[in-house]
Amino acid sequence: MTSTFEQARAVADAVLYEGYLLYPYRASAAKNQARWQFGVLVPPSFAAPERGEHGETQTECVLDAPATATLHVRLRFLHVQQRLVQDPNRHVVSHLVVNGEDVPAWDETVEYERDVVVPLARLLSGDHVAAVVVDGAEDVEELRDADGRMRGRIVRVRQPLTGVLRISASPISGPYGGFRIRVLVANTTARAELDSSRECALRHSLVATHLLLGVTEGAFLSLVDPPEWARPVVEECENVRTWPVLLGASDRSDAMLSSPIILYDNPAIAPESPQPLFDGTEIDEILTLRTMALTEAEKRAARSTDPHARALLDGIDGLPAEWLERLHGTMRSVRSTVREPRVPWWDPAADESVSPDTDSVQVAGTRVAKGSRVRLKPGRRRTDAQDMFLHGRTATVQGVFVDVDDEQYLAVTLDEDPAAELQSEHGRFRYFFLDEIEPGEGGPCEHEC
Known part of the structure; x- marks a missing residue:
């Protein structure tokens, strides 16, 4: 595991939660009825390319390293859990009002990580296959009023799911050497009954699936701007529903992020962004100001939707004025010394x-x-x-x-x-x-x- 690998967590988290919850952050909002569009690997029984549902993804990249190197692969995704709301008689209802707050039914998520560390020499003798097993579970939270009386329950249900992580390496012929790395991630969940609804399938899916790749010796090469000797090999790499980019150096690095969202090499979170907003298609300043303009009733509804929404609203309500000024615009090329203007060649x-x-x-x-x-x-x-x-x-x-x-x-x-x-x-x-x-x-x- 490299330091670059660990420093990438902020970017990886942004990928993990992209589209998790959209403005205006209420469960009742139409935008939040069709969530999770990135990196969704559905069970084989629900996969249908003609309607854009797939069950696997493939990452290929070029590694310039000796055979003594060790490869570290971290699979990350969200596991959807259903939040059911029950009345005192344990009947499932759409929502309850407890202590003046609305408690709606909702689908939350749990983060999941699977680490695989394998010597490169081991991969040269055959693929390394690692199972991904997530057990089903059910958690119960009682809802009581200010007097301690039972007003209902929240039941969080997670469906079991299984998957596979297949890692392979093949040497690159030629004087420069190196290896082409391939990582296949697939959902192998077997469902007894095929439900045609995407909502149900999501509860058996890997959501926002992405990979972090690290190496102890050597470096991964850029797929965007590779060195000339590696360009023919890079052009042969086949990445399916994912986009590998370097983390750290400009053209080679000991860490790589394979994301379901297209990024450039060396992605980073802007230092002016004070907190995640989950809606990367929006400009932070505009989204923050629009959220501040929500009515108190709308903010209460958002806070009751999800712990992430509550933290987001609390953070924006307590945002200092200087942070808003930073969101308005930043110049990154200011220098402390004045430089003479360069005369253009045509002058x-x-x-x-x-x-x-x-x-x-x-x-x-x-x-x-x-x-x-x-x-x-x-x-x-x-x-x-x-x-x-x-x-x-x-x-x-x-x-x-x-x-x-x-x-x-x-x-x-x-x-x-x-x-x-x-x-x-x-x-x-x-x-x-x-x-x-x-x-x-x-x-x-x-x-x-």
Whole structure:
């Protein structure tokens, strides 16, 4: 296990709870009737690709490491538990009011992790298969009023589920070596009865499934921007319903996150974000302000929905003003020292050997420089139909320039243009190559000196 691996928990938790609970954070909200869209692995009996339900995911990545390295794989997901509400006679009801607070029926979750540590040399002799077994359970919480009288119960029910974690490694041929790592995660839960509802299937599913990969020696390579020698192997990697990204260094790291949400390498939680909001498609500032604007009744309903919702509302209500200011915007590139602005390559000032005001060129044995009068004859290289109207017109050279291909050209203003002086002051010129002009009369020196 690496330090980078452990530091990634904040990002992994954001993936784990993305979409868990959506604004306005009430159980009754329409948005919260269709939860958990990321990383859901349903039982084989419910899997149906045509309706977007799948039971497995595959991660492939490239590892630059010796055969003596040890691979650490951590599977993380949410296990849905049903929160049933019962009245004093133990009849299931949609909600109860106890001590002035509404207690609704709701689906909560329990975090689950499965760690597998396996030497790379072991994988070269065959796949390593680890079982994922989550037992069913039932927990009871009594609901009593201020006088201690029984007003009902909360019964939390978790269905059993099983899965498999299959890890394999294959050596990469060539002078650089390395290995291609594959991790398959599958839901193998066998259900006696097939229920057509997704709500029921979710209680037998791995939700928000993702992997953390770590290595003791060597490093994982970026799949976004790999080194050239590894690019052909990276292009052959097949990632199914998951996206592996590096954690830590820019192009190689001893830890990787395989997420059901597309991320870039080195993801991180913005330091300005004071707490999880579960709705990553929203801007933190907007979502925080909208939550603060909820009525007291709406906030009570949200707090009674879920412990996570209660913590979120409590955190926003107690948010200091300076945190709101931080959410409004942050500049990350401020430096303590003032740097001289860099001259762009296309600016003549970038090259001291170039001086448009004093440089000159030879055209038909005549020296042409700033102030020279020339006659325009736009050539065939022109594609602008309006250039035909400039043929034969006289112009005054305003500067001699060189393009990126070291070809010289002239900046001119039309003599007949009443706005020529104004355009010259603003640096608005017409540009012509040397074979598109003829020397005219007037200027600094009409013949070769």
